Amino acid sequence: xxxxxxxxxxxxxxxxxxxxxxxxxxxxxxxxxxxxxxxxxxxxxxxxxxxxxxxxxxxxxxxxxxxxxxxxxxxxxxxxxxxxxxxxxxxxxxx
Amino acid sequence: xxxxxxxxxxxxxxxxxxxxxxxxxxxxxxxxxxxxxxxxxxxxxxxxxxxxxxxxxxxxxxxxxxxxxxxxxxxxxxxxxxxxxxxxxxxxxxxxxxxxxxxxxxxxxxxxxxxxxxxxxxxxxxxxxxxxxxxxxxxxxxxxxxxxxxxxxxxxxxxxxxxxxxxxxxxxxxxxxxxxxxxxxxxxxxxxxxxxxxxxxxxxxxxxxxxxxxxxxxxxxxxxxxxxxxxxxxxxxxxxxxxxxxxxxxxxxxxxxxxxxxxxxxxxxxxxxxxxxxxxxxxxxxxxxxxxxxxxxxxxxxxxxxxxxxxxxxxxxxxxxx
Ligand SMILES: Cc1ncc(C[n+]2csc(CCOP(=O)(O)OP(=O)(O)O)c2C)c(N)n1
Ligand code: SF4
Ligand code: SF4
Ligand code: SF4
Numbered sequence: 001x002x003x004x005x006x007x008x009x010x011x012x013x014x015x016x017x018x019x020x021x022x023x024x025x026x027x028x029x030x031x032x033x034x035x036x037x038x039x040x041x042x043x044x045x046x047x048x049x050x051x052x053x054x055x056x057x058x059x060x061x062x063x064x065x066x067x068x069x070x071x072x073x074x075x076x077x078x079x080x081x082x083x084x085x086x087x088x089x090x091x092x093x094x095x
Numbered sequence: 096x097x098x099x100x101x102x103x104x105x106x107x108x109x110x111x112x113x114x115x116x117x118x119x120x121x122x123x124x125x126x127x128x129x130x131x132x133x134x135x136x137x138x139x140x141x142x143x144x145x146x147x148x149x150x151x152x153x154x155x156x157x158x159x160x161x162x163x164x165x166x167x168x169x170x171x172x173x174x175x176x177x178x179x180x181x182x183x184x185x186x187x188x189x190x191x192x193x194x195x196x197x198x199x200x201x202x203x204x205x206x207x208x209x210x211x212x213x214x215x216x217x218x219x220x221x222x223x224x225x226x227x228x229x230x231x232x233x234x235x236x237x238x239x240x241x242x243x244x245x246x247x248x249x250x251x252x253x254x255x256x257x258x259x260x261x262x263x264x265x266x267x268x269x270x271x272x273x274x275x276x277x278x279x280x281x282x283x284x285x286x287x288x289x290x291x292x293x294x295x296x297x298x299x300x301x302x303x304x305x306x307x308x309x310x311x312x313x314x315x316x317x318x319x320x321x322x323x324x325x326x327x328x329x330x331x332x333x334x335x336x337x338x339x340x341x342x343x344x345x346x347x348x349x350x351x352x353x354x355x356x357x358x359x360x361x362x363x364x365x366x367x368x369x370x371x372x373x374x375x376x377x378x379x380x381x382x383x384x385x386x387x388x389x390x391x392x393x394x395x396x397x398x399x400x401x402x403x404x405x406x407x408x409x410x411x412x413x414x415x416x417x
Contacts, residue, residue, distance in 0.1 A: 017155035021112030024154050029117065045099045049130075049289055050326050052122035054111040058103035071111035075118030075315075076323030089323075 118322025287329030
């Protein structure tokens, strides 16, 4: 749904930001995509704490980590840090 | 100590969708810091990369009350917030047992323009935690040098050329300056040692009175480093003793675990080259005509490290392996 930008009379007082940043998807900045080999992954969760973009989260239901490609910018830190070498960076659109 | 599994269950108070560059060290720092809180918290942040990328109107990446302030006033704003909270509590306008206050600023906003407000807030004894995220330059405005930029780094205002080898001055010892303010808690931390970092955030919040945390956080854009290497470079800064980890509780210096391990086994101390090599802001130093600057960086690193060992009452066994 397209939304008309607000005029100065309708914007929030003092220009306070009112939308969550998670409405803005940074995933399309990515030129490389982290792909994990579940067989190698030890679920140590290190990648969760080193990702600048909170793009790797623990899923309680599946009891596994999950990449959120809406936000992952493809920096490659997770792949570099993973002790099990379970993540490889694959060029986007290069399948 | 908190497990990494428990950390995954902590809410993201600094969320995804912020516009920091890929591989941004300060963004990692903020995620880690915000997972170390102990209760209701108000954050106030000076202008700089982390402010700009997190609050591009109308979006905000903050899931706590967060107040933007001018480039030079993070500590002044925190002072005001802390004073206001005291009054609101006395007048029973708020029911919270306690609200923590964190001031955030970059190195430009701390070493340079913000130091007056910071010094004043420390002297007045406000109960708050000041976090300096140090990416060693004014990155938001295009990589200018600051008082936190190290010797030899090329920036747009200290460009390396045929004659000048990048920045010609040393990094100001800001954390020591804060220890000299005689405040209850001062520490250095690195995103590369995130458990240590998070423990120090907690300590800084728990003490009564001002606390200062100096967090080293590489900026791949300004350091011209591989985005994937942000964590690795952070660890190397510590392992070369370019950025040792320590804390000063009530003015008493003590080394943190990783730096203590290096102090006790000096052959674990790596030469500065391994750290410099990973960053293209230092690439010019590897030309023969600027090699002496690398030696100067090593000598200065050793001098500061030995001085730190003395403050920590550790006998000087450290000899550099260059
Ligand atoms: C008084 C004033 N002077 C200059 C600026 C422009 N300015 C905005 S951010 C910034 C640099 C911030 O550097 P730093 O604090 O190191 O944070 P970083 O961007 O590196 O994260 C400057 C110079 C300003 N906002 N206010
Ligand atoms: S760091 Fe590697 S092994 Fe650990 S959870 Fe992430 S992908 Fe799995
Ligand atoms: S590539 Fe970077 S942004 Fe993407 S999940 Fe890995 S660490 Fe996070
Ligand atoms: S310029 Fe550096 S500090 Fe600023 S957002 Fe980019 S990587 Fe982060």
